[in-house]
Amino acid sequence: MSLFENAVTTLTGWRAPSDVAELARHRTLDLMSAGPVSMTRAHRAGHVTASTLIVGEDRRVLLCLHGRLGLWMQVGGHCEPGDGTLAAAALREATEESGITGLRLDPDPIDVDVHAVRCAPADGEPAGESWHYDVRFLAVCPAGAVEQISDESSALAWFAAGELPSPLASGVVQQFAPAFARL
Numbered sequence: 001m002s003l004f005e006n007a008v009t010t011l012t013g014w015r016a017p018s019d020v021a022e023l024a025r026h027r028t029l030d031l032m033s034a035g036p037v038s039m040t041r042a043h044r045a046g047h048v049t050a051s052t053l054i055v056g057e058d059r060r061v062l063l064c065l066h067g068r069l070g071l072w073m074q075v076g077g078h079c080e081p082g083d084g085t086l087a088a089a090a091l092r093e094a095t096e097e098s099g100i101t102g103l104r105l106d107p108d109p110i111d112v113d114v115h116a117v118r119c120a121p122a123d124g125e126p127a128g129e130s131w132h133y134d135v136r137f138l139a140v141c142p143a144g145a146v147e148q149i150s151d152e153s154s155a156l157a158w159f160a161a162g163e164l165p166s167p168l169a170s171g172v173v174q175q176f177a178p179a180f181a182r183l
Contacts, residue, residue, distance in 0.1 A: 004036040006085040007048055011135070014109055017178040024112040028133040038133075039079050041119060046131030050086050051076020052094035053110065053175045054103065055183065056141045060160050063172070064097060064153040073169035074136065077152070090137040098156060099148025103139040110178040111136040113171040134171075138179045 001009070011029055016022035028048060037043045053074045054062040063072045075097035076090060083089035087107040094103055112135050119130040147156045159165060161176050 001084075002036065003079060003083050003085065003089070004032070004039050007039065007135070008032055010086050010109065011112070014112075017111065017181075018174065020174060021111050021113075021178075024114045024133070027114050028112055028135070031131075031133055041078060041130075044128065044130055046114075046133055047078070047119075048086070049076060049078055049132045049134045050083075050090035050093060050137065051134050052090045052103075052105065052137045052139045053179050054094060054098060054100070054139050054141050055179060056158060057143055059180065059183070060158040061176070061179075062098060062100075062141065062147060062156060062158055063165065064150075065155040065157075065165075066169070067152055067154045069169070070154075071167050071169040072165045073172055074175065075153075076134065076136070086135050087137060090135070091139065094137075094139050097150045097152055099150065100141055100145045102142040102145065104142070105137055105139045106182055107137075109135050110138045110182065111171075111175045113174070115169075115171060136175055138175075138182055140183070 016025050032038045039048050051074045076093045079089040091105045114133050117132050
């Protein structure tokens with residue numbers, strides 16, 4: 001099964017935790033009617049991405065201050081050709097951007113969010129307006145793990161759900177209820 005086929009199967013069978021996530025799920029499946037190109041930055045109308053909300057044993061969340069956007073958000077990003085599943089893409093991105101190995105990823109999404117971005121296509125063309133159809137997962141951080149800032153982040157920090165940093169990317173908070181329900 002290809003990454004594209006896995007994404008279609010995952011989103012077709014997934015039960016969204018909210019009306020907002022259900023609408024985003026339908027919008028993502030509509031986007032994917034373009035075929036496998038919808039998984040890549042080459043699809044300028046928008047593309048599927050995978051991100052991860054990392055939660056510690058104390059229920060604090062690890063957020064990154066995105067270096068280019070200047071917003072606090074979960075870790076994640078673009079799918080790559082070697083990713084076999086959406087969950088694998090989310091885990092790869094979470095490990096790369098947090099520096100934490102041994103994350104325990106729940107293979108079922110917790111949320112889907114559609115948002116506008118300025119995104120450079122993979123072929124090096126200038127960044128332009130595009131859309132991320134972000135499929136979001138939950139990962140539990142192993143005890144004693146220490147995060148490490150990646151090239152894509154200006155900072156990484158742990159936050160209690162009621163004490164979040166600013167400026168916060170839209171759609172971050174909507175992940176908390178379904179994530180905490182899974183714990």
